[in-house]
Amino acid sequence: MNTDDGIHTVEVDEPGGAGVRLSVAAVGICGTDVMFVGAGVIGFIYGHEFAGVDDTGNRYFVEPTIYGGECAECRAGNPQRCTEAGHGTLGIYRDGGLAEAVVVPEYTLLALPSQLDVKDACLVEPGAVAWHAVRRAQARPASVPSPCRSPGLARLSKRYTKPAEEVHRNTHRPPTSFPGSP
Numbered sequence: 001m002n003t004d005d006g007i008h009t010v011e012v013d014e015p016g017g018a019g020v021r022l023s024v025a026a027v028g029i030c031g032t033d034v035m036f037v038g039a040g041v042i043g044f045i046y047g048h049e050f051a052g053v054d055d056t057g058n059r060y061f062v063e064p065t066i067y068g069g070e071c072a073e074c075r076a077g078n079p080q081r082c083t084e085a086g087h088g089t090l091g092i093y094r095d096g097g098l099a100e101a102v103v104v105p106e107y108t109l110l111a112l113p114s115q116l117d118v119k120d121a122c123l124v125e126p127g128a129v130a131w132h133a134v135r136r137a138q139a140r141p142a143s144v145p146s147p148c149r150s151p152g153l154a155r156l157s158k159r160y161t162k163p164a165e166e167v168h169r170n171t172h173r174p175p176t177s178f179p180g181s182p
């Protein structure tokens with residue numbers, strides 16, 4: 001909760017409703033979240049970049065888009081542009097993952113491969129944003145500017161323009177060089 005004297009941890013109700021209950025393992029704080037906090041937007045639990053574990057131990061990344069699946073955009077493969085009532089994004093004007101637990105629709109769950117730590121999986125959503133941008137722009141390493149509005153996404157984008165072998169080598173750097181770190 002954002003207050004005049006800083007951000008405070010608050011108690012929230014156990015999440016309910018239809019869906020799958022996840023114990024949240026990791027949550028990214030997006031530039032969008034920071035902007036919303038700065039603007040005083042409240043009334044829901046933030047967090048649209050998150051991953052967690054269900055009650056039987058299965059580990060998931062959550063694709064936070066909420067959509068109906070029936071409109072023209074959904075049928076065209078663009079659920080992020082859904083026009084149906086109730087569409088939106090978990091963590092943006094509806095409860096998201098910045099809590100100990102959250103209930104999400106089953107269709108938002110993506111099972112994680114065994115080699116990916118669930119605590120790293122909150123980077124799947126920003127990584128997908130960067131990957132989509134690189135793919136659409138057919139970008140090369142020199143064409144992604146570093147000093148852009150989102151330094152974390154710029155670093156992820158630069159990484160995705162490199163050959164796969166080079167990206168693999170870079171994943172073994174110390175954590176201090178992980179995308180999004182200062």
Ligand SMILES: [Zn+2]
Nearest residue numbers: 069071074082
């Ligand atoms: Zn739709």
